[in-house]
Amino acid sequence: MQRATEKGISFLVLVIFAGLLSLLLSVLGEKIIGLVVVRNNAAAAATLKTIATGLENYGKEHEGQYPDDFSLLTQGAPPYIDRNYLMESPQSGFNYFCSRLDKTGYNCSAIPIRCGITGSKDFAVATGNLFVSEDCDKNE
Numbered sequence: 361m362q363r364a365t366e367k368g369i370s371f372l373v374l375v376i377f378a379g380l381l382s383l384l385l386s387v388l389g390e391k392i393i394g395l396v397v398v399r400n401n402a403a404a405a406a407t408l409k410t411i412a413t414g415l416e417n418y419g420k421e422h423e424g425q426y427p428d429d430f431s432l433l434t435q436g437a438p439p440y441i442d443r444n445y446l447m448e449s450p451q452s453g454f455n456y457f458c459s460r461l462d463k464t465g466y467n468c469s470a471i472p473i474r475c476g477i478t479g480s481k482d483f484a485v486a487t488g489n490l491f492v493s494e495d496c497d498k499n500e
Contacts, residue, residue: 430444
């Protein structure tokens with residue numbers, strides 16, 4: 361009889377331990393995801409600002425004409441930007457693209473792959489280095 365009671369207590373301790381461990385892991389998981397989101401947001405904003413700076417510098421050196429091909433930014437000596445972020449997308453949880461890239465201007469964006477998991481903001485930059493950000497829609 362005493363052995364059955366000891367087994368019952370051991371099982372109860374194991375269940376309590378498993379419950380506490382799962383609670384701890386869920387809290388830590390949320391914290392880790394939060395840190396990754398903050399880091400990815402900062403990287404995306406910096407990358408988009410780098411893209412805009414490269415585009416603006418190109419425009420200044422080409423009589424106000426922007427490139428109509430993003431790869432032109434990496435081909436100069438020295439290049440306007442160090443790599444083709446659009447071709448190497450996704451990076452750090454974000455997809456990069458330019459919905460408009462022509463001689464008169466540009467509209468480029470960085471959108472998280474999974475809102476709330478890889479990033480929490482949508483970033484956009486337009487001709488003249490106009491930078492905006494807004495919370496992404498978790499329902500998309």
